[in-house]
Amino acid sequence: MKAAVLLDAHSMTIEDVPVPVPEKGEVLLKVHSCGICGTDMEFFENGTYNPPTILGHECSGTIEKLGPGVKGLKPGDRVVVNDLFSCGACDFCRRGLENLCSQAANLGIHWPGAFAEYTKAPARSLFRLPESISMHDGALIPTLAVGHHASRRAPLSPDVKTLIIGAGPIGLSILVALKMAGVRNVVVSDINERSRTIAKKVGASAVVDPSTEDLPERLESLLGSQPRLVFEAVGKPGTILEAMEVVERGGTVVVVGNCFEEIVVNPITWILKEINIHASQATSSEDLATAIGWMAAGKIDPASFITRTISLDELPGVMRGLTAAKSDIKIIVNI
Ligand SMILES: [Zn+2]
Ligand SMILES: [Zn+2]
Incomplete structure (x- = not known):
């Protein structure tokens, strides 16, 4: 089968590799x-850390073959x-x-991923896609589920004044989840103009460009106070510290963006404000099921997230270009 194989940093090629064999409790998927x-x-x-690797984990597909012992699913689902x-x-x-x-393991990290014609997964990790959702749009479900999970890590109420730092796919998914939960006042901060425009479209009550505007000052004028709830969806030390700085005393910061860098912090600033710091990790079944429900009910416009659709052959070239310019929100690879 055809697959995009990552050999090393910046080195991805399209190769012919064996089709995975579904073992007990697993399912072979034809990736769409x-x-x-x-x-x-x-x-x-x-x-x-384990090259060569097939990346890709946010996928939709049809069941090609069941491994031994799989019940309740059939080829073509x-x-x-x-x-x-x-x-x-x-x-x-x-x-x-x-x-x-x-025992957690990730598709596209520990298991060969879905930038390939076929991939395999445990049957218990699959969710049926209703006919009303296209396979293409279905690939957005895992991203929306991350936003739903993050929203569940926070005390939500319709009038909680909220800030989301970062309007990439995760920040926008959090925005969707907050709107679904009826949170009225959500300000979104992002340095990218395209992201801010999409955030407005998705339902942000206001957007701020922190590279040209003073964030605490703007929040004060937009909300009448500092936010009681802040989601950090960038994953950089600077924006995590910014979240702690702008959150109101007694408020909550949910750290969602994956940050791999160390942060130097004087905890007394957090203690004096008695900040509740919550982290949000990936998703559970409940989050996937909820995101599928939103999309099936037509409550989400996938087109506002998906800024480009490409082919598997185009993927290596697109990946090389991506690291330079970050103007896309979500790119979907049609296999
Ligand atoms: Zn992902
Ligand atoms: Zn377990």
């Missing part, structure tokens, strides 16, 4: 569409994948915290 995620870009930029594979049996899974599973 797969979104490019920030994680894929991170690996493309810095390489992975249209599905979307929860890319964080959980065991379903550990203490965390039993408590509904599949995203914290002690």
Whole structure:
């Protein structure tokens, strides 16, 4: 089968590789569409620890073949994948915290990913895609689910004054989740003009450009106070510290953006403000199911997120270009 293989940092080629064989409890999928995620870009930029790797984890497809012991699914079923594979049996899974599973493994990191004609996944990680959702749009479901999960990490109410830092796919997904939950006042901050425009379209009550405007000052004039709830969806030390700085005393900061860098901080500033700091990790079944429900009910316009659709052959070239210019929100690869 054809697959985009990452050999090393900045080195991705289209190769012919063997089709995966579904083992007990697993399913072979014919991949239809797969979104490019920030994680894929991170690996493309810095390489992975287990090369060669097939990246890609935000995928939709049809079931090609069932491994031994799989029940309730059949070839031809249209599905979307929860890319964080959980065991379903550990203490965390039993408590509904599949995203914290002690046996967790990721599609496109630990398992060969979906930038390929076929991929395989545990049957328990698949969700049926209703006919009303196209396979192409279905590849956006995992991203929306991340936003839903982050929103569940915060105390929400219709009148909680909220700031989202970063309007990439994750920040916008959080915005969607907050609008669905009826949160009225959500300000979005991003240095990218295209992202701010899309945030307005998706339902932000106001947008701020922190590169030209004073964020705390703008928040004061927009909200009448500092926000009681802040989502950090960039994953950089500077924006995490900014979130802690602008949140109101007694407020909550949800850290969603994956940050791999160390932060130097004097905790007394957080203690004096008694900030609640929550982290948000990936998604659970509940988040995928909710995101599918939103899209099936026509409550989301996938076109506002998906800024480009490309072919698998185009992927290596597009990945090389992406690291330079970040003007896209979500790119979908049609296999
Ligand atoms: Zn992802
Ligand atoms: Zn588990």
